[in-house]
Amino acid sequence: MLTSSQAARWLPRDFVEASQLGGVFTIVAYAVMLIVFMCELISFASPQYATVLALDKAGSDSLQINFDVDVHDIECRNLQVVVYAQNGKERLSSSGEDFWLRSIDAQGKQFGVAVKPQDAQGEVAEDHDKQMQDVRKQDGGQELDSDWSSSHDGFRHKSLEHVIQGHDFTCINFFAGWCSHCQKFAPEWEKLADKVHGKDGAPMKFPDRDGVERQVRLIKVNCVDFHDVCAPQGIDAYPTVRLYKADGTFSVFDGRRGEVEIIRWLERMIKMKSYGWGAHHEVFERGCNARGRLQVPRVPGHLELMAGGGDQTLNPRMTNVSHTIKHLSFSDANDGKFHRKGWSNFPREVTRNLAPLDGQRFLTSSFHQAYIHDLKVVSTVSGSQTTYQFQHQARVSQLPEAEIPQAQFHYDIEPFSIYVRRDDKRWYDFGTSLCAVLGGAFVVMRLISRFSLHISASLKHLFPGAKVGRAGAMSIGHFE
Structure with missing residues (x-):
């Protein structure tokens, strides 16, 4: 200075x-x-954005509904996914149906094979038969029918899961050679196995609740030689007798270990329920996950996860359509399964309203109740990309005793569109303001x-x- x-x-x-x-x-x-x-x-x-409100000028006559919903207490065999017009029961024609149904357990975990709606009837039997044939072809019938009494009996004993999948029902005796109770039970088990397998005649058949006759395979598993197999099964006492279904679920025998008692137990358990066991009735319940997309006319309507219409008659009092929405959105019909790809072109103020129901649970607390979802849908345009924001309002509907509850999503398309454009500052404006x-x-x-x-x-x-x-x-x- x-x-x-x-x-x-x-x-x-x-x-x-x-x-x-x-x-x-x-x-x-x-x-x-x-x-x-x-x-x-x-x-x-x-980037800065500006919005303009104008009358809707839709370029497509179709609307795509994207959904991924768990219905907790309705089996896939009794669930339909349909779209009706806003008023009445007029079913809207669909230009594209690309969705699947897959079973879920009481904890919401998916299992089994996802099927197309038209294949849902007889899904369990067809899927099991195919799986059983594949496993038997892969491992061989003798391998799947053999006892696991020793690891040096000439069989491979590679997969107990395949053994279970290879039969309608598999009754397994988990034992240890040093166990005195197992030694005492062994002769009774041999008699039982000969009778059920039909050593002196035709094998026994046990009708299930649908009247279909099922066979049971009795197998012994030595938990000393096959400790790595018994440990994951949670076997902590010998002998333990379990009845397995092909899907891996099982029931435990806790009565007197005698031939007559075990046969009665097999008859009762097989007839009681064809699929899914557990210690509490809630474990028996099976739900359904519906996932995919529907392309319908671009008019107001309602999407319905409809309970009923399968191969069983539902009790209206016990029908529960509580559900969890994993994903629900609307998109242009041309977007297909890549409907989220263009979301990055929109600001956060828009994207947070494209699927606001994702992850929400809607559980009813009383009989004859169902959730009705009212959706206000607004098309939103950015350049050549069109998506749909929507506002949601849920209400619980109380139904008459004779009416089966349904989960419904009523959507109304607003007659205007929101146009979003970038409002970037020019370089000379930046210089002047700087x-x-x-x-x-x-x-x-x-x-x-x-x-x-x-x-x-x-x-x-x-x-x-x-x-x-x-x-x-x-x-x-x-x-x-």
């Missing part, structure tokens, strides 16, 4: 004479201008600095006996 004697006389003294106060204000001014510059630069680089804010910051700091110096001079005038330093700080105790 030049002194006043070396600088041009027309320059203000504040520009040529250094002071502590001037240095502080200079640093502050630079910091403020740097912050203002960064804010302006971020604003210039960040100069303005930097100049404004400098002027403000300059005014504050001059005001501070003015206050310092006023204090010196009011207290002539006090010494005011170059920094403008008043020093008491030093007099001329």
Whole structure:
């Protein structure tokens, strides 16, 4: 910094004479201008959006409904996915149906094979028969029918799961050679196996609840030789007798270990329920996951997850259509299964309204109740991409005792569209505003600095006996 004697006389003294106060204000001014510059630069680089509301000019006559919903207490054999017109029960024709049904257990975990709706009838029997044939072809019938009494009996014993899958029902006696109870039970088990397998005649058949006759295969598993097989099954006592279904679920025999008692137990358990066992009735319940998309006319209507219409008659009092929505959205029919691909072209204010129901559960607490979802759908356009925001309102409907509850999604398409466009700042606008804010910051700091110096001079005038330093700080105790 030049002194006043070396600088041009027309320059203000504040520009040529250094002071502590001037240095502080200079640093502050630079910091403020740097912050203002960064804010302006971020604003210039960040995309800005503007919206325009106009009458809907849809380019397509079709609307795609994308859904992934768990219906907890309705089996896939009794679930239909249909779309009706807004008023009445006129079923809307679908130009494209691409969705699947898959069974879920009481915990919401999916299992089994996903099937098309038209294949849902007889899904369990057909799937099991095919699986059983594949496993038997892969491992061989003798391998699947053999006891696991020793690891050196000439069989491979590679997969107990395949053994279970290879039969309608498999009754397994988990034993240990050193167990006295197992030794006592062994002759009774041999008699039982000969009778059930029909060693002296035709094998026994056990009718299930649908009247289909099933065969049971009795197999022994030595938990000493096959500890790695028994441990995952949770076998902690010997002997343990379990009846397995082909899907891996099982029931445990806890009665007297006799031939007559076990046969009665087999008859009772096989007839009691064809699929899915557990310690509580809730474990027996099976639900259905419906996932996919439907392309329907672009008119108001309602999507219905309809309970009934399968190969069973539902009890209206016990029908529960509680459900969890994993995903629900609307999109252009041309988007297909890639309907989320274009969401990145829209700002967050839009994307958070494209699937607002995702992850929400709707559970009814009483009989004869069902959730009705009312959706207001607004088409939203950005460039060539069209998507749909929607607003949701749910209500619980109380139904007559004779009416079967249904989960319904009523959607109404608004007659206007929201057009979203980028409102980017041009480079010359950025330059103009940058100069303005930097100049404004400098002027403000300059005014504050001059005001501070003015206050310092006023204090010196009011207290002539006090010494005011170059920094403008008043020093008491030093007099001329």
